[in-house]
Amino acid sequence: MTFEKNSTDLLIFDESDVLLFNNPGEFNTFAGNNPCICLTATPGGKDGDLEEKVIKHLNLKVIKDQNT
Secondary structure (H helix, E strand, O other), X not given: OOOOOOOXXXXXXXXXXXXXXXXXXXHHHHHHHOOEEEOOOOOOOOOOOHHHHHHHHOOOOOOOOOOO
């Protein structure tokens, strides 16, 4: 994620699961140092799978659509 930004910028990522699961450690460091909102239609996968474990390990908040 090499692009210019200011420390006060709010970064909004669509399809953030691509960034997250490509390199969880790098994403964790980046998101921990920058204000981010991350969007994806497929967070977490199924109960107990790797995606859910990574999301929990990084202490990410998942907001599910209440209409589904």
